[in-house]
Amino acid sequence: MIGPKRFALIALAMAVLCASAPVVAADQVGPQGDAVNGKRIYLKDACFTCHGRSGQGGVFRGPAPILAQTALPFDGFRELVRDPPGDMPGYSGAVLSDKDIADIYAFVESLPRPRSPKEISSSQ
Amino acid sequence: MSAHRRSPQASRRNFLKGAGLVGAAAAVAPSAPANAMPAIQSEKSIAALPGPRQIAAETMPPPSDPVNQTSSGGDFMTDVLNSLGIEYIAINCASSYRGLHEAIINHGNNKPEIITCVHEDIAVHMAQGYAKIESRPLAMACHGTVGLQHAAMAMYNAWCDRAPVIVFGGNMMEADKRGPGADWLHSAVDIGELVREFTKWDDQPASLQHFAESTARAYKIATTPPMGPVFIALDAELQENPIPNAESLRIPKFEQVIPPQGDSAALAEAAKMLAEAQNPLIVCDRVARTPAGVARLVDLAETLQCGVIDYRGRMNFPSRHPLNQSFNRALIGQADVILAIEMNDLWGAVNTFRDRIERQSRPATKPGAKIITLGVRDLYLKSNYQDFGRWQDVDLDIAGDGEASLPVLTEAVKHLMDEGRKAACAARGQKLAAAHLAMVEHSKTDAAIGWDASPITTARMCAEVYDQIKDEDWSLVGTTIGLSWPHRLWDFRKRYQWNGLSGGGGVGYNLPASLGAALANQKHSRFTVAFGGDGDFMYNPGTLWTAAHHKIPILYIVHNNRAYHQEYMYLTAMAVRHGRGVDRMDIGTTLIEPNIDYATVARGMGVQGEGPITDPNDLGPALARAIALVKSGEPAVVDVVTDPR
Numbered sequence: 001m002i003g004p005k006r007f008a009l010i011a012l013a014m015a016v017l018c019a020s021a022p023v024v025a026a027d028q029v030g031p032q033g034d035a036v037n038g039k040r041i042y043l044k045d046a047c048f049t050c051h052g053r054s055g056q057g058g059v060f061r062g063p064a065p066i067l068a069q070t071a072l073p074f075d076g077f078r079e080l081v082r083d084p085p086g087d088m089p090g091y092s093g094a095v096l097s098d099k100d101i102a103d104i105y106a107f108v109e110s111l112p113r114p115r116s117p118k119e120i121s122s123s124q
Numbered sequence: 125m126s127a128h129r130r131s132p133q134a135s136r137r138n139f140l141k142g143a144g145l146v147g148a149a150a151a152v153a154p155s156a157p158a159n160a161m162p163a164i165q166s167e168k169s170i171a172a173l174p175g176p177r178q179i180a181a182e183t184m185p186p187p188s189d190p191v192n193q194t195s196s197g198g199d200f201m202t203d204v205l206n207s208l209g210i211e212y213i214a215i216n217c218a219s220s221y222r223g224l225h226e227a228i229i230n231h232g233n234n235k236p237e238i239i240t241c242v243h244e245d246i247a248v249h250m251a252q253g254y255a256k257i258e259s260r261p262l263a264m265a266c267h268g269t270v271g272l273q274h275a276a277m278a279m280y281n282a283w284c285d286r287a288p289v290i291v292f293g294g295n296m297m298e299a300d301k302r303g304p305g306a307d308w309l310h311s312a313v314d315i316g317e318l319v320r321e322f323t324k325w326d327d328q329p330a331s332l333q334h335f336a337e338s339t340a341r342a343y344k345i346a347t348t349p350p351m352g353p354v355f356i357a358l359d360a361e362l363q364e365n366p367i368p369n370a371e372s373l374r375i376p377k378f379e380q381v382i383p384p385q386g387d388s389a390a391l392a393e394a395a396k397m398l399a400e401a402q403n404p405l406i407v408c409d410r411v412a413r414t415p416a417g418v419a420r421l422v423d424l425a426e427t428l429q430c431g432v433i434d435y436r437g438r439m440n441f442p443s444r445h446p447l448n449q450s451f452n453r454a455l456i457g458q459a460d461v462i463l464a465i466e467m468n469d470l471w472g473a474v475n476t477f478r479d480r481i482e483r484q485s486r487p488a489t490k491p492g493a494k495i496i497t498l499g500v501r502d503l504y505l506k507s508n509y510q511d512f513g514r515w516q517d518v519d520l521d522i523a524g525d526g527e528a529s530l531p532v533l534t535e536a537v538k539h540l541m542d543e544g545r546k547a548a549c550a551a552r553g554q555k556l557a558a559a560h561l562a563m564v565e566h567s568k569t570d571a572a573i574g575w576d577a578s579p580i581t582t583a584r585m586c587a588e589v590y591d592q593i594k595d596e597d598w599s600l601v602g603t604t605i606g607l608s609w610p611h612r613l614w615d616f617r618k619r620y621q622w623n624g625l626s627g628g629g630g631v632g633y634n635l636p637a638s639l640g641a642a643l644a645n646q647k648h649s650r651f652t653v654a655f656g657g658d659g660d661f662m663y664n665p666g667t668l669w670t671a672a673h674h675k676i677p678i679l680y681i682v683h684n685n686r687a688y689h690q691e692y693m694y695l696t697a698m699a700v701r702h703g704r705g706v707d708r709m710d711i712g713t714t715l716i717e718p719n720i721d722y723a724t725v726a727r728g729m730g731v732q733g734e735g736p737i738t739d740p741n742d743l744g745p746a747l748a749r750a751i752a753l754v755k756s757g758e759p760a761v762v763d764v765v766t767d768p769r
Contacts, residue, residue, distance in 0.1 A: 045706045046696040049689065049768050054574025056581055058769030059606030060693050061479060068573050087479045089700035114572035120587075 031074065033099075033106030041100050042107050050088070055111045061087040068111040077105050197332050198227025198363040200373055204336045205236050207375045208343050210263050210290070212254070212643065214239040214247035216274075218267035220294025220310050223363025225265070236263060239643070239674060242666035244271045246636040248278030248353075249664070251289040253601060253640030256438070256623040259414055261288040261346055262640075268293030268315040268357055276319050277630045281637075282353040283322035284511045285437075285627025286410060286501065288346035289353040290339075291319075295328065296360040307360075315357045321508045328357035332373055335362065340376040348381040349413070349500045349525045383413070386498055386524025388532060394496045394520055395536030397461050399545060401494075403552070404430040405449075405459035407473050410437035410466045410501075411526040415619045418442070420530035421465075427537050429553030431455050436611065437468055439622035444564070444615045446557030451567075451612065456488045464518075466499040466526040471514040481701065494519040498533070499526050511628065567612040579767045580740045582683065583609050586655070588743050589681060590614050592751055593651055599623075601641035602634045602654030604683045605690050606769055610655075620650065631688075632663030635680065639667050642678035642759075651754065652677065658684040658715055658722065665725055671759035672730030679747075679754045682722045682763045684736065687714040689768045726761035735763030 042048055047067075050060045055068030070077060078101050083090045096104075201224050205213070213236045217225060228238060241247040244266040251262045266275050272293045282289045296302050296311045312318075316326035325345045329335035335356070342354040367373065398404045406425055412418045421441055425432045431449035433456070434441045441448055449455050456462070456474055464470050474495065478484045489495070495518040503523055505512050522529070541549070571583035586609035599620045600610055616622055623641055626633035638654035645652045661682055671678060692713040699706045710716070723733025732753050734746040743764060750760035 046692070046709055049693050049696055049709075052574060052581065052767050052769065053579065054577045054581060054767070056573035056583065056767070057570065058767075059608065060697075064769070066570065066573065087697070089480075089697040091700055092703050094703040095700055095706050114569060115575050117568040117572050120572055120575050 031102040033102035035106040035110040038103035038107030067108040193366040198223040199231040202232040213263040215265045244274035249636035250640030252282045252287045253637030254644045257641045257644035265292040268295040281628040281630045288351040324352040326355035383525035383528040386522040386529040399540035401461035406432045408465040409435040411440045417527040424534040429549035437624045471516040496520040596651035602638035604657040634660040636667040653679040659688040668729035668731045722763035733761045
């Protein structure tokens with residue numbers, strides 16, 4: 001049974017993830033993560049396999065959302081890692097601690113904003 | 125390939141010839157050393173030496189044993205293939221069809237043109253790729269047993285992809301004609317049984333006239349929607365021996381079947397449902413068989429001003445058309461009437477599925493939504509292989525070829541369009557156009573994420589390629605799993621600009637099928653480009669030798685993520701589910717240590733290779749060099765080291 005708090009978090013998370021362009025959340029409050037360690041975990045524990053090394057998103061069975069500069073608040077991000085709604089497997093505490101998730105969150109927050117399409121290719 | 129030649133018949137005449145030679149040799153041979161192999165001595169002692177009269181009598185060629193012939197059954201078979209307009213026959217040479225092979229070269233003057241392949245899987249996949257561009261099949265030939273087993277996976281891909289391919293497999297039907305060894309190993313009682321569950325039809329002709337009629341029938345069955353592969357067994361003696369009754373042989377008159385149009389009353393009912401709908405939606409997969417198919421689908425969509433979600437089994441709908449909503453699948457949940465045309469997996473399109481411990485699914489459609497199907501896919505199904513997918517309830521099920529039925533359906537819709545409906549349609553169309561435009565802009569922004577990263581993002585790889593070929597008459601004929609960037613960023617308009625995927629998901633399709641498509645594009649002077657995974661590449665790298673040998677121009681981009689990446693993700697999901705060992709999922713899934721240098725592999729096959737490209741700033745110049753080469757008529761490979769997806 002999904003409680004109201006979890007429902008709200010997932011609804012917010014899905015709304016943010018479904019917006020394909022990365023946006024910066026106005027009010028993101030979360031624990032201070034270690035972005036360097038977050039990058040290490042992101043690559044070691046295979047987050048990059050679906051979401052890309054640059055957090056650009058990708059495809060598993062369906063689209064894997066963009067994570068670079070995610071607009072999700074930390075709580076929503078952690079909720080999605082623990083029990084995601086689609087085909088993504090839920091990462092339990094045995095695989096990723098809350099500290100690990102905080103570090104990953106700090107890493108995806110630190111990823112650079114995309115360059116303007118106009119400056120990178122004439123076909124863009 | 126088996127390179128064996130048939131052993132000489134152990135006839136008495138040959139035996140005595142040998143004995144005579146042995147006898148003569150024995151008279152002049154030096155004495156055997158003491159440590160000589162005893163078997164040689166033993167062989168010499170077996171043949172009793174005959175007298176001169178017996179030798180003379182036995183070595184005279186009997187009238188019933190001719191050594192030359194002026195025609196062969198293979199000549200007639202070649203004429204039959206040419207009567208059907210088959211341009212090419214992709215082969216991996218094999219003694220069980222040596223009669224036909226020789227006849228094509230000498231009687232047909234290499235017409236159909238032989239395309240030499242180094243594996244049967246390559247030959248069939250080339251035929252699949254060719255057929256989807258050229259709208260007609262080429263032939264493929266192989267050993268009937270060992271060769272057909274190699275060919276089988278590619279035939280399964282063609283079956284699932286509903287692509288016409290005509291496969292010939294050598295056999296030797298009469299047991300008493302088989303020589304020892306390979307003739308037996310390469311013969312079967314029912315050779316087509318191996319592939320019968322994923323071919324539309326097969327036969328083993330017992331006479332030349334039987335061959336002619338069965339080959340014409342095979343061509344007809346393969347090219348009649350729903351299309352698919354067919355198989356014909358070639359008896360060796362039928363190919364090789366003189367034609368016994370030339371005056372009575374007849375090449376059949378062939379007429380292509382006109383694809384079936386759906387029932388007119390049913391199409392009228394579908395038109396009424398669509399015209400009255402608030403939010404109609406078209407979903408499609410393999411609609412366009414010919415260039416007319418694209419135009420017909422556009423006409424229907426524009427008449428209704430409804431969204432089109434193209435699952436891209438073929439090039440069905442222009443990617444930049446304002447009504448193209450292929451990346452807006454939420455529309456499925458908003459539609460009140462869904463028209464599904466030539467869908468391969470309708471259930472998968474209108475339901476959601478979660479691959480979790482308890483696999484869950486639910487309808488993606490809104491309650492009360494009506495589903496209309498139009499297509500021929502279900503007219504020919506088989507039992508064993510489950511490629512037909514899960515049952516889906518529908519409200520109106522019309523059997524008829526999508527492309528053939530569209531004009532009648534669209535005219536019926538137009539008749540129902542009064543001014544009020546036209547206004548509503550126009551308003552709907554404007555909203556969809558705005559959504560399409562937003563999707564295009566989002567795609568451009570999304571593609572810029574990680575633009576300067578190494579490994580190179582797949583978005584940048586696709587954008588850079590398009591940047592350099594967009595002014596060519598290009599044809600994209602291959603892509604990797606999940607690589608949607610071309611359809612998000614490129615402007616697809618013409619039918620030959622896309623030809624779909626493997627069908628059965630059998631890895632090893634992409635490189636040879638792309639080359640087959642390039643073969644079809646060559647005479648139209650189109651610029652053929654394909655993306656292919658590194659894992660796929662390694663199944664059939666020998667395809668590049670065929671590209672070089674036959675000078676087939678193609679720009680082949682290796683999407684080198686150094687892994688069987690889809691499996692890497694599936695394996696990770698397993699480890700996460702089990703709560704253990706997530707950091708070791710590279711075992712058995714990655715292609716590293718050593719990294720494979722695909723450019724060097726290509727050069728070894730006679731194809732120019734660029735790469736491995738790891739710095740994104742090196743990609744543009746490498747592509748420019750490769751493109752120049754392709755435009756000069758050569759194949760080229762660019763190995764791009766990429767992020768996974």
